[in-house]
Amino acid sequence: MPERVQKIIIENSDIIIKNWLEIVSEKRQNDYTSSISEELFQSTNREFVNMIFASLEQQGLTKDLEEFSERLVNLGWPLSYLTDGLQTFRRVVIDFVLGQTDKIDTDYFSVILDRVDSWVDPIINKLVNEYSGNWEHTVSLQRVALQELSAPLIPVMRNITIMPLIGTIDTERAKLIMENLLEGVIKHNAEVVLMDITGVPVVDTMVAHHIIQAAEAVRLIGSNCILVGIRPEIAQTIVNLGIDLGKFPTKSSLRKGFETALELTNRKIIRQKDSASAIEEMIESLDKE
Amino acid sequence: MDFKPCVTIRKEWDIVGARQLGRKHAKELGFGTVDQARIATAISELARNIYLYARTGTICFEVIDELDKKGLKIVAKDNGPGIRDISQVMQDGYSTSGGLGAGLPGVKRLMDFFEIRSDSEKGTEIEAIKWLR
Numbered sequence: 001m002p003e004r005v006q007k008i009i010i011e012n013s014d015i016i017i018k019n020w021l022e023i024v025s026e027k028r029q030n031d032y033t034s035s036i037s038e039e040l041f042q043s044t045n046r047e048f049v050n051m052i053f054a055s056l057e058q059q060g061l062t063k064d065l066e067e068f069s070e071r072l073v074n075l076g077w078p079l080s081y082l083t084d085g086l087q088t089f090r091r092v093v094i095d096f097v098l099g100q101t102d103k104i105d106t107d108y109f110s111v112i113l114d115r116v117d118s119w120v121d122p123i124i125n126k127l128v129n130e131y132s133g134n135w136e137h138t139v140s141l142q143r144v145a146l147q148e149l150s151a152p153l154i155p156v157m158r159n160i161t162i163m164p165l166i167g168t169i170d171t172e173r174a175k176l177i178m179e180n181l182l183e184g185v186i187k188h189n190a191e192v193v194l195m196d197i198t199g200v201p202v203v204d205t206m207v208a209h210h211i212i213q214a215a216e217a218v219r220l221i222g223s224n225c226i227l228v229g230i231r232p233e234i235a236q237t238i239v240n241l242g243i244d245l246g247k248f249p250t251k252s253s254l255r256k257g258f259e260t261a262l263e264l265t266n267r268k269i270i271r272q273k274d275s276a277s278a279i280e281e282m283i284e285s286l287d288k289e
Numbered sequence: 290m291d292f293k294p295c296v297t298i299r300k301e302w303d304i305v306g307a308r309q310l311g312r313k314h315a316k317e318l319g320f321g322t323v324d325q326a327r328i329a330t331a332i333s334e335l336a337r338n339i340y341l342y343a344r345t346g347t348i349c350f351e352v353i354d355e356l357d358k359k360g361l362k363i364v365a366k367d368n369g370p371g372i373r374d375i376s377q378v379m380q381d382g383y384s385t386s387g388g389l390g391a392g393l394p395g396v397k398r399l400m401d402f403f404e405i406r407s408d409s410e411k412g413t414e415i416e417a418i419k420w421l422r
């Protein structure tokens with residue numbers, strides 16, 4: 001008698017909601033939502049439970065549910081808030097309906113379970129899907145943002161381009177460096193590329209290997225790659241590793257590398273009598289070690 | 290001897306986690322920047338080898354803090370395929386993965402003590418120590 005079950009539930013929605021809110025609030029004592037204000041927690045609970053009832057009355061999932069879960073993702077609420085909440089809800093409803101009946105036979109019992117499951121399960125599925133979909137979306141956006149940052153090319157002057165690298169280089173980033181470097185050299189028509197590793201914390205054999213390969217590839221398309229920003233401790237570890245960087249030019253600082261780049265492109269810095277030249281100033285500002 | 294925290298290596302970014310923990314210990318023990326970089330690089334090599342050749346394993350740290358000697362011990366352990374010919378992998382330039390083949394001989398030079406134990410059934414265990422001078 002599914003309609004009857006539904007009728008009992010809807011007619012007693014106030015009590016069911018009250019029971020549910022009590023349990024959820026009680027459970028909160030020692031859990032993950034402790035950083036959320038009591039006010040927000042209570043109002044979210046009410047919104048949540050009204051949404052659950054709306055989906056029963058309308059015989060299906062609502063648009064509100066989507067928006068609700070999206071908002072919780074953005075606020076950083078854990079998925080377990082929703083799933084635990086719904087499991088608690090299932091229990092509260094079943095307890096309540098069973099309490100309303102004097103004699104319970106197995107048939108009636110399974111009717112109740114079926115009815116409640118077919119109500120709660122789609123909501124759980126929907127929310128889990130929404131939630132993971134939202135997360136995937138966020139993660140993929142951040143990934144794109146990181147990728148854009150991971151191997152930037154700056155064309156500082158005609159034929160001279162700088163690639164400043166900051167942070168850890170993993171294999172994925174190492175590949176990006178190679179791609180961007182080659183693409184950039186062609187796009188900006190660079191004769192010299194300065195690869196600045198001042199901000200790279202560790203240069204191990206994997207990183208060194210990729211740098212060597214990238215420099216070699218740049219050479220093959222007819223440009224020069226100068227490795228700059230090799231900190232003293234990195235120079236020593238590279239020597240200890242037995243890696244030979246002798247095949248292509250290296251310079252300790254971006255400033256020295258830039259001077260070499262100017263030479264290679266048949267230019268040089270001319271000091272004017274009174275004021276330092278614009279180029280000199282620019283180099284000063286670049287050289288912040 | 291002191292505590293022995295370990296980092297499990299499963300994904301590539303675990304290498305970074307191991308490196309950071311090792312660097313932290315090295316700094317606390319009073320190693321200078323050059324030795325910190327050596328230690329971090331050695332950890333990177335050992336952890337990457339685990340990731341590449343054994344897929345999973347652990348990097349453990351032991352702070353040696355005795356009256357007459359202080360240092361940091363790194364223990365890299367895996368249950369991977371093992372290394373058949375140890376003298377071969379200790380040659381500069383030997384690599385089965387198209388790498389530089391500089392990792393293991395490099396770690397030996399970066400550190401003060403270096404030992405490999407390996408067998409095809411149990412996997413590989415590498416111990417390396419840097420002494421504080």
Ligand SMILES: Nc1ncnc2c1ncn2[C@@H]1O[C@H](COP(=O)(O)OP(=O)(O)OP(=O)(O)O)[C@@H](O)[C@H]1O
Nearest residue numbers: 205338342371378384385388389390391392393413
């Ligand atoms: N934990 C391990 N388990 C099994 N084989 C290993 C392990 N570590 C290293 N090897 C083997 O030893 C070889 C040499 O290792 P090594 O670290 O010196 O060079 P590599 O990893 O090939 O290149 P790279 O210079 O990038 O480190 C590897 O190619 C691999 O065949």
Ligand SMILES: [Mg+2]
Nearest residue numbers: 334338392393
């Ligand atoms: Mg290696």
